[in-house]
Amino acid sequence: MQQIDSDHGWPLHDVRRTRQIERAVAATLPPHTLMQRAGLAVARLALAKAPHARTIWIACGPGNNGGDGMLAAMHLHHWGKHAVVSWLGSAEHAPSDAAAAHQEALRAGVAFSEDPPKQFDLCIDALFGIGAGSSSSARPADPRLCAWVERINRGDAPVLAVDLPSGLQADTGSVAADTVHADCTLSLLTLKPGLFTAHGRDAAGEIWFDDLGTGHDAMLTPTRVQATAWLLGAGPSALRPHASHKGSYGDVTVIGGAPGMTGAALLAASGALHGGAGRVFVGLLDGGASTVDPSQPELMLRAVDALDVTSSVVVCGCGGGDAIRAHLPRLLSVAGRLVIDADALNAIANDTTLQQLLTARQSRQRVTVLTPHPLEAARLLGSSSAAVQGDRLAAALQLCERFACTVVLKGSGTVIAAPAARVAINATGSARLATAGTGDVLAGMIGAELAGTQSAFAAACRAVHRHGRLADQWPPGPPLTASVLARL
Numbered sequence: 001m002q003q004i005d006s007d008h009g010w011p012l013h014d015v016r017r018t019r020q021i022e023r024a025v026a027a028t029l030p031p032h033t034l035m036q037r038a039g040l041a042v043a044r045l046a047l048a049k050a051p052h053a054r055t056i057w058i059a060c061g062p063g064n065n066g067g068d069g070m071l072a073a074m075h076l077h078h079w080g081k082h083a084v085v086s087w088l089g090s091a092e093h094a095p096s097d098a099a100a101a102h103q104e105a106l107r108a109g110v111a112f113s114e115d116p117p118k119q120f121d122l123c124i125d126a127l128f129g130i131g132a133g134s135s136s137s138a139r140p141a142d143p144r145l146c147a148w149v150e151r152i153n154r155g156d157a158p159v160l161a162v163d164l165p166s167g168l169q170a171d172t173g174s175v176a177a178d179t180v181h182a183d184c185t186l187s188l189l190t191l192k193p194g195l196f197t198a199h200g201r202d203a204a205g206e207i208w209f210d211d212l213g214t215g216h217d218a219m220l221t222p223t224r225v226q227a228t229a230w231l232l233g234a235g236p237s238a239l240r241p242h243a244s245h246k247g248s249y250g251d252v253t254v255i256g257g258a259p260g261m262t263g264a265a266l267l268a269a270s271g272a273l274h275g276g277a278g279r280v281f282v283g284l285l286d287g288g289a290s291t292v293d294p295s296q297p298e299l300m301l302r303a304v305d306a307l308d309v310t311s312s313v314v315v316c317g318c319g320g321g322d323a324i325r326a327h328l329p330r331l332l333s334v335a336g337r338l339v340i341d342a343d344a345l346n347a348i349a350n351d352t353t354l355q356q357l358l359t360a361r362q363s364r365q366r367v368t369v370l371t372p373h374p375l376e377a378a379r380l381l382g383s384s385s386a387a388v389q390g391d392r393l394a395a396a397l398q399l400c401e402r403f404a405c406t407v408v409l410k411g412s413g414t415v416i417a418a419p420a421a422r423v424a425i426n427a428t429g430s431a432r433l434a435t436a437g438t439g440d441v442l443a444g445m446i447g448a449e450l451a452g453t454q455s456a457f458a459a460a461c462r463a464v465h466r467h468g469r470l471a472d473q474w475p476p477g478p479p480l481t482a483s484v485l486a487r488l
Contacts (some may be wrong), residue, residue, distance in 0.1 A: 039071020
């Protein structure tokens, strides 16, 4: 069992692939073995998280997630805890594994009750896990369910969720109205994408993982099941060679900053500068009102038409307003490496000619990274932000396929997608980034990574992870502003 952190990469598996792995592994083991291991793992974590708990309420659903909970209750009962099980299922209709778990719990003397205990020191949510499928409509209708979830969420006791908080969708991170909010979640056999994106982080709390004795490689090699996505790790840190110079780390050119919005372009440029680019040029669209940034004299401000956009990495759109639209045909046509953000994305979403130029870049071996937030992604897809947030992985992949480029779909659990269905979810970052300008800084950081000759996917992954890590490391108390973030 291991707590999941943001420094190590992990494979993530959706419900379909998890079921494949479960079947393949179960076929090599005696009956009920995986559930027995799951129940023991849950009980151990419960004891570790709440060692002094006396009364533990285990809310069990009708399927195998409930079976995991009943076996956890059995172990806790043996260890001297007052374990009380409330079960939505019945012995006649339960799956074979859950029915066997029910019989074991009864033989062990575990207390069963139709109603939650009035007072409890720990709640174990074993209602559904991945058993509800990919939609809350798959849940059985039971009037007790809403009452139990409400009781779990309004109680003072900590909550441990088994596999997933009930109501959280494993594949997408979307939530139902009656979703459990856990203090910690123990994901079993595989890690699910929904734990790390959309509403997953808020619902799951601290995330732990137990492979149920299959071994980490068993999820990939013996079962031949490919991961749905990967959780980003920190990756190796490379030392710069002593005999290097500014030309070794490439140029970044930032184009944006229409009147009243020059700060966005300067933040992106600052992100590129402090992200490691050798030189950073800035073309502001403010009519030449700015000639130098005295706080960052390293930035080289130039007239837009005088900038070299063919050999440098171009970051465009940050604070570009409507003025960026006129420059996009040239940039999409000649820029070798292009990061498209903010107003440039909105301009493309409203112009089919620009969309065609964007899509044609791949056939000409041009590198492109799009960095939309959910509303910008929705505009590009002709959809809604709610639909994008409802399945962030699918939305990122759809953008990637439609425009033939790398996509960074920002938000809680930023999704990075690239051609050939490479998908990663970032676990760093926090609500400290929910302030104006942090997205501009990220665009500049991606530009700096691209200037260092990273592939588009690798550059996006490294920049996104570092961007979030800087926010994680910011001390509690003072707010983190974008200008400070860029210089960390």
